[in-house]
Amino acid sequence: MTTAPIRLYMTMSVDGYIAGPDDRAGQELGRGGGRLFNWLDDRHGTGVNGQVFGEAMATGAIISGRRTFDLAGGWQGDHHNGVPIHVLTSRPGEQPAAAPGTVFYSDLTACVHDARAAAGDRAVMVHGAAAAQSLLRAGLLDELELHLVPVLLGGGRRLFGDDGRRVELRPVRRLEGRDVTHLRYEVVRPATG
């Protein structure tokens, strides 16, 4: 990896869910989905969970899907440290009034280009299932940091789709935190030439 990575950060149950059923405004994590985020109680601690959270907060730009952005209330324009927020949307004509530093894109490549430029030598944080799937499909995601939580939710919103596209991963790092295993993978690109 010669440049800083475009890296997905997502918390996922062992059965693949990132939110419980019926995630919507007022119930952003879905029914029972809050269970996934116990590990964030340690986010300011000195242990593994604090380390991983600190890394996420050291990223230099955000790429989010529109749905995640809306559910999060656009993070009031500041996800962390005022880094720019790049929102992928298939409805570019329906953009809400956005805070400074928030930009909407329908063009994946332009979005990734701008996020990378904004982040400089820092990683770019990708958030949301739709953004992850779009970037994976386009071959634009470099890494996945999955926070795997020891629960079967039994339903809800899945992180990964079923578009039939196979993606090879290479394990990069595993860290064991309280109530979570942090698994980092690099996306393996097909060799060219």
Next chain:
Amino acid sequence: MTTAPIRLYMTMSVDGYIAGPDDRAGQELGRGGGRLFNWLDDRHGTGVNGQVFGEAMATGAIISGRRTFDLAGGWQGDHHNGVPIHVLTSRPGEQPAAAPGTVFYSDLTACVHDARAAAGDRAVMVHGAAAAQSLLRAGLLDELELHLVPVLLGGGRRLFGDDGRRVELRPVRRLEGRDVTHLRYEVVRPATG
């Protein structure tokens, strides 16, 4: 755990699949599903993959779903070391002629009782998505040993269902093998009384 556990052994992609699309006789692992089983190349080695495979082969009985049993050709009556094979089926009236040591059950509790008795102080191996889901739903599964393989298959047969039932897990062990992370979880039973 005072008695030997009923333990699921399954290889799963990071996106939750245990076989590629269109798994059927003649293509038992589905399209591209063979990718999941590279780690078994080391099954007779001295490393982590050999250790975990050896543990699986030290189980004292098998519980399998009928579909898995059929796809595997009933293991010709001998999955390993001649241990008895207990097959869960919702079609008890349609049993094929089975090898000695293979018994069909429509009653989950009876199946688990008999498998446990046959295994004695050894663990019982559960295999197949349907068997796993049925036993989880009935509160009869004690442990999961998931062989997590660094690939997104993008489609196929999922290990876990979406019946809305939440199951708490407790991490027991994590081993890193070549091309696989072996994750063992204990199923947490609700406290009674």
